[in-house]
Amino acid sequence: xxxxxxxxxxxxxxxxxxxxxxxxxxxxxxxxxxxxxxxxxxxxxxxxxxxxxxxxxxxxxxxxxxxxxxxxxx
Amino acid sequence: xxxxxxxxxxxxxxxxxxxxxxxxxxxxxxxxxxxxxxxxxxxxxxxxxxxxxxxxxxxxxxxxxxxxxxxxxxxxxxxxxxxxxxxxxxxxxxxxxxxxxxxxxxxxxxxxxxxxxxxxxxxxxxxxxxxxxxxxxxxxxxxxxxxxxxxxxxxxxxxxxxxxxxxxxxxxxxxxxxxxxxxxxxxxxxxxxxxxxxxxxxxxxxxxxxxxxxxxxxxxxxxxxxxxxxxxxxxxxxxxxxxxxxxxxxxxxxxxxxxxxxxxxxxxxxxxxxxxxxxxxxxxxxxxxxxxxxxxxxxxxxxxxxxxxxxxxxxxxxxxxxxxxxxxxxxxxxxxxxxxxxxxxxxxxxxxxxxx
Ligand code: SF4
Numbered sequence: 001x002x003x004x005x006x007x008x009x010x011x012x013x014x015x016x017x018x019x020x021x022x023x024x025x026x027x028x029x030x031x032x033x034x035x036x037x038x039x040x041x042x043x044x045x046x047x048x049x050x051x052x053x054x055x056x057x058x059x060x061x062x063x064x065x066x067x068x069x070x071x072x073x074x
Numbered sequence: 075x076x077x078x079x080x081x082x083x084x085x086x087x088x089x090x091x092x093x094x095x096x097x098x099x100x101x102x103x104x105x106x107x108x109x110x111x112x113x114x115x116x117x118x119x120x121x122x123x124x125x126x127x128x129x130x131x132x133x134x135x136x137x138x139x140x141x142x143x144x145x146x147x148x149x150x151x152x153x154x155x156x157x158x159x160x161x162x163x164x165x166x167x168x169x170x171x172x173x174x175x176x177x178x179x180x181x182x183x184x185x186x187x188x189x190x191x192x193x194x195x196x197x198x199x200x201x202x203x204x205x206x207x208x209x210x211x212x213x214x215x216x217x218x219x220x221x222x223x224x225x226x227x228x229x230x231x232x233x234x235x236x237x238x239x240x241x242x243x244x245x246x247x248x249x250x251x252x253x254x255x256x257x258x259x260x261x262x263x264x265x266x267x268x269x270x271x272x273x274x275x276x277x278x279x280x281x282x283x284x285x286x287x288x289x290x291x292x293x294x295x296x297x298x299x300x301x302x303x304x305x306x307x308x309x310x311x312x313x314x315x316x317x318x319x320x321x322x323x324x325x326x327x328x329x330x331x332x333x334x335x336x337x338x339x340x341x342x343x344x345x346x347x348x349x350x351x352x353x354x355x356x357x358x359x360x361x362x363x364x365x366x367x368x369x370x371x372x373x374x375x376x377x378x379x380x381x382x383x384x385x386x387x388x389x390x391x392x393x394x395x396x397x398x399x400x401x402x403x404x405x406x407x408x409x410x411x412x413x414x415x416x417x418x419x420x421x422x423x424x425x426x427x428x429x430x
Contacts, residue, residue, distance in 0.1 A: 032325055042317055045188045046217070047190075052317060
């Protein structure tokens with residue numbers, strides 16, 4: 001139920017967007033997010049519930065790099 | 075995003091986990107999300123963990139925790155002539171009268187992928203009442219809130235929504251299982267952020283890590299939990315920063331707060347959990363199917379034999395149920411945990427049936 005999948009916004013018509021899920025395009029409601037074309041969103045039961053922020057992803061990557069680096073040390 | 079699936083990264087985290095675990099006693103971690111159970115079982119994550127680190131599955135499947143009383147309410151509404159819509163797996167859940175049996179008897183019960191499909195049905199059937207049987211945790215509640223605020227007059231909501239943090243609190247208060255930490259659900263957290271979990275860490279001194287849904291997200295979460303345990307910290311950390319902001323989705327939260335208020339509700343396998351349900355606020359009673367059809371939730375005792383209550387309370391794993399894989403299989407499920415693709419029994423049957 002809480003399954004949600006990321007996709008890329010390729011069209012926006014007011015509250016409805018078209019999201020590309022690796023080739024498969026579907027209409028998605030955008031009421032819960034502020035997005036522009038090209039943004040990645042997490043989609044759950046036909047609604048985008050959050051933007052996947054590139055900056056956030058990079059921050060998370062920093063944690064990863066740090067942990068993987070510590071790993072190399074022993 | 076390959077890093078989250080990368081095998082050599084998994085190996086490194088697993089090595090780090092086993093190194094940390096040497097200094098620890100028995101550790102029992104609990105997740106509360108069907109999608110996490112799926113990732114953990116599908117990738118065999120349990121087999122990668124040291125012997126003293128266990129991951130158990132809690133009440134993380136909204137289909138599974140919905141009570142027979144609520145399903146009976148939905149059937150009664152369909153009997154009163156409404157078109158009832160709901161999400162896929164709910165239809166097949168065994169009950170006093172299941173939705174699929176009711177449908178076979180001619181009631182108009184339909185599966186929708188989104189509540190938006192249900193609204194469209196209301197638009198194209200203006201002379202019919204359309205009722206959406208709205209199940210789901212915080213991830214789904216905001217979409218129902220939107221539909222309450224913006225839908226035609228003949229559209230109603232039968233709310234069976236539930237909130238996760240009160241159930242986590244109850245699992246620990248009951249004292250039946252000894253949990254060392256929680257893997258918090260990623261997409262519930264996308265909506266609510268990190269704050270609502272903090273009182274649980276404070277009250278019970280348990281660490282929590284919000285995790286994403288790739289195998290390395292979960293491994294990293296387990297690693298971070300062990301690290302907290304070793305350092306005797308009990309904090310809420312966020313591993314899934316690419317999908318969860320600290321404050322959550324505030325727009326979604328304010329929609330939920332506008333439409334719903336918390337209510338006390340029973341969960342399958344649990345007693346009434348205070349403030350763990352969501353009912354429509356009085357000002358939206360014109361959208362509330364319980365009021366429109368004058369229906370209350372009956373108290374129907376749970377079936378004997380099926381161990382779903384224990385499975386949902388993280389007290390048993392599915393293969394400890396005597397019916398598992400024998401009389402109870404996905405084609406002929408005896409309980410909701412074998413119906414739902416997020417149910418622990420279904421997932422275990424799909425990936426681990428040879429283990430029995
Ligand atoms: S295996 Fe079937 S009967 Fe046993 S707990 Fe799971 S759903 Fe219930």
